[in-house]
Amino acid sequence: MEKIRxxxxxRDFSKPEKVGFAIFTLFLLIFPWLGAGSFVxxxxxxxxxxxxxxxxxxxxxxxxxxxxxxKAQYVGIGAYTVALTMVWWKIPFWVSMPIGVxxxxxxxxxxxxxxxxLKGHYFAIATICTSLVLQDIFINxxxxxxxxxxxxxxxxxxxxxxxxxxxxxxxxYFIMALFYVAIFYMNWFRKSKLGYQLRMxxxxxxxxxxxxxxxxxxKIKAYSIASAFVAVGGGFLAVYNLYIDPYSVMDLDLSIxxxxxxMLGGAxxxxxxxxxxxxxxxxxxxxxxxxGAQKGLIGVDFMIYAALIMIxxxxxxxxIWGIIxxxxxxxx
Amino acid sequence: xxxxxxxxxxxxMGLLFALVALGLTIIFGxxxxxxxxxxxxxxxxxxxxxxxxxxxxxxxxxxxxASAIVGMLLGxxxxxxxxxxxxxxxxxxxxxxxxxxxxxLRYLAQFLFGTDYRIIQKGLLVGKTLALGPFMLxxxxxxxAILSLIAFLFVYYLLHRTKLGKALRATALxxxxxxxxxxxxxxxxxxxxxxxxxxxxxxxxxxxxxxxVYPTVGLLFxxxxxxxxxxxxxxxxxxxxxxxxxxxxxxxxxxxxxxxxGSDFLGPHFKFTVVYFAYFIIVVLRPQGLFGWKK
Numbered sequence: 001m002e003k004i005r006x007x008x009x010x011r012d013f014s015k016p017e018k019v020g021f022a023i024f025t026l027f028l029l030i031f032p033w034l035g036a037g038s039f040v041x042x043x044x045x046x047x048x049x050x051x052x053x054x055x056x057x058x059x060x061x062x063x064x065x066x067x068x069x070x071k072a073q074y075v076g077i078g079a080y081t082v083a084l085t086m087v088w089w090k091i092p093f094w095v096s097m098p099i100g101v102x103x104x105x106x107x108x109x110x111x112x113x114x115x116x117x118l119k120g121h122y123f124a125i126a127t128i129c130t131s132l133v134l135q136d137i138f139i140n141x142x143x144x145x146x147x148x149x150x151x152x153x154x155x156x157x158x159x160x161x162x163x164x165x166x167x168x169x170x171x172x173y174f175i176m177a178l179f180y181v182a183i184f185y186m187n188w189f190r191k192s193k194l195g196y197q198l199r200m201x202x203x204x205x206x207x208x209x210x211x212x213x214x215x216x217x218x219k220i221k222a223y224s225i226a227s228a229f230v231a232v233g234g235g236f237l238a239v240y241n242l243y244i245d246p247y248s249v250m251d252l253d254l255s256i257x258x259x260x261x262x263m264l265g266g267a268x269x270x271x272x273x274x275x276x277x278x279x280x281x282x283x284x285x286x287x288x289x290x291x292g293a294q295k296g297l298i299g300v301d302f303m304i305y306a307a308l309i310m311i312x313x314x315x316x317x318x319x320i321w322g323i324i325x326x327x328x329x330x331x332x
Numbered sequence: 333x334x335x336x337x338x339x340x341x342x343x344x345m346g347l348l349f350a351l352v353a354l355g356l357t358i359i360f361g362x363x364x365x366x367x368x369x370x371x372x373x374x375x376x377x378x379x380x381x382x383x384x385x386x387x388x389x390x391x392x393x394x395x396x397x398a399s400a401i402v403g404m405l406l407g408x409x410x411x412x413x414x415x416x417x418x419x420x421x422x423x424x425x426x427x428x429x430x431x432x433x434x435x436x437l438r439y440l441a442q443f444l445f446g447t448d449y450r451i452i453q454k455g456l457l458v459g460k461t462l463a464l465g466p467f468m469l470x471x472x473x474x475x476x477a478i479l480s481l482i483a484f485l486f487v488y489y490l491l492h493r494t495k496l497g498k499a500l501r502a503t504a505l506x507x508x509x510x511x512x513x514x515x516x517x518x519x520x521x522x523x524x525x526x527x528x529x530x531x532x533x534x535x536x537x538x539x540x541x542x543x544x545v546y547p548t549v550g551l552l553f554x555x556x557x558x559x560x561x562x563x564x565x566x567x568x569x570x571x572x573x574x575x576x577x578x579x580x581x582x583x584x585x586x587x588x589x590x591x592x593x594g595s596d597f598l599g600p601h602f603k604f605t606v607v608y609f610a611y612f613i614i615v616v617l618r619p620q621g622l623f624g625w626k627k
Contacts, residue, residue, distance in 0.1 A: 122619060256431060
């Protein structure tokens with residue numbers, strides 16, 4: 001009971017944060033009726049999806065301070081579970097998605113156990129390696145479509161069981177619901193015992209261990225929570241795109257994007273991942289559609305994107321949220 | 333026989349991997365930064381050799397100094413414009429800073445040269461093979477391997493036998509103490525980036541003799557370099573050398589192994605997967621790498 005109360009208790013946030021969050025919620029609720037085009041709607045869905053990924057990453061990467069760069073493998077596990085069970089056995093989304101999440105959690109325990117023997121750069125590169133190995137296996141595994149990927153069978157009529165709709169509006173509300181579940185979970189998580197333990201580990205691992213915290217076990221738990229979040233998003237990606245291949249759902253770029261957005265927004269804070277993806281997803285998409293369409297300017301959009309990443313990481317490593325807090329402290 | 337042949341090819345390739353890994357490990361040993369843009373430095377080294385040999389009509393092997401100089405300048409520029417500022421931040425900001433540099437260079441190359449796959453077609457050694465008893469070796473690979481061994485030994489000499497190298501290693505071991513001894517550590521950082529950029533530039537100039545060059549070629553090599561550096565132990569030069577050769581041998585032996593046991597699944601398309609897997613196993617069993625001194 002107390003847990004549920006904690007999840008809905010936003011009292012310890014400052015007033016501007018509460019007001020901002022309320023306005024943001026209202027805006028999201030009426031967003032599909034504002035007459036936005038299909039492109040803008042797609043960008044909004046991407047934004048919510050990446051916020052979901054980012055919040056997942058934030059548990060291990062932000063609160064736990066572990067540089068984890070292999071989240072794409074869990075996107076892949078979630079997406080492939082939904083897609084394959086749907087193609088093979090016609091299992092509805094509402095059954096296959098939880099299965100995907102369970103597989104992701106199981107897998108995360110299996111590789112998390114050896115992985116968290118490592119620290120620092122060894123850990124970061126090992127996470128990349130595990131993700132690449134899984135991607136390579138899927139690229140060459142004929143049973144799951146190999147490099148061609150899988151197409152989901154399209155239903156004639158919109159179907160709630162299989163989550164197939166004609167209009168993006170439904171997808172928008174669905175991912176928004178997932179997004180809010182994630183927010184409430186994170187609100188509970190940051191006040192939970194594990195949340196405090198992780199922050200302690202981030203500050204000083206040896207001190208945490210001397211206080212009787214099993215650092216490795218805590219990290220593994222946080223890692224599997226993060227994986228579950230990401231697998232949910234992966235399942236959504238499969239029904240939303242109706243087509244997945246190892247390059248789109250398991251790529252290194254995706255792993256890095258997930259971590260990058262949380263980092264740029266402000267790792268280890270409640271709003272960081274949301275701000276980060278609110279900033280980067282539209283930037284990425286609009287720059288791409290604006291500059292990418294111009295002849296002779298191929299790649300310029302990514303150069304601007306890359307320059308921004310370099311500037312933020314050199315100027316304020318705590319991200320956009322860090323900059324906001326800096327200003328707030330100066331004002332107060 | 334087929335195994336011996338693969339072993340030999342693996343050693344040749346491994347020498348090049350070692351040279352790529354060398355720059356990465358020097359930079360890491362100095363300032364604990366993993367340079368994601370390392371593969372892109374390699375790509376630029378490859379393009380430099382490609383274009384100079386094409387436009388000036390000279391043999392690609394003679395253009396190596398150009399690649400080395402471009403690599404050094406690139407290393408210096410990225411140190412003074414970016415890395416200097418990144419050093420103040422936490423590890424994750426450093427990773428993403430160099431990741432941004434990687435994206436920037438990759439798409440700059442795509443902007444300048446397009447996405448075409450290019451390969452050197454003319455050259456003294458291109459397409460010629462050397463019959464060494466029962467083994468057939470490509471002259472390009474052989475000469476590249478020998479030149480990369482020479483470059484490696486030169487850097488090793490520089491680091492272990494000269495005063496400059498001593499200062500560099502002292503900084504890597506203990507920055508503060510080195511500072512008290514009057515070593516300008518800031519300049520040592522820049523030097524590490526210069527050496528790192530230069531060696532990887534040379535490696536690029538060598539690899540382009542028998543490998544296609546395209547803007548995203550760096551990713552494959554940087555992952556291999558990461559794996560070999562981490563296998564050998566971050567910061568260890570000896571480790572980078574042996575791990576590079578080990579990686580080359582794994583990469584060449586694995587398809588042969590798959591062929592011998594008659595498995596379709598264990599084919600050449602998994603050769604790099606096995607490298608990542610080997611990395612994973614090695615670091616889990618020995619978290620500081622094979623020759624590591626830095627944790």
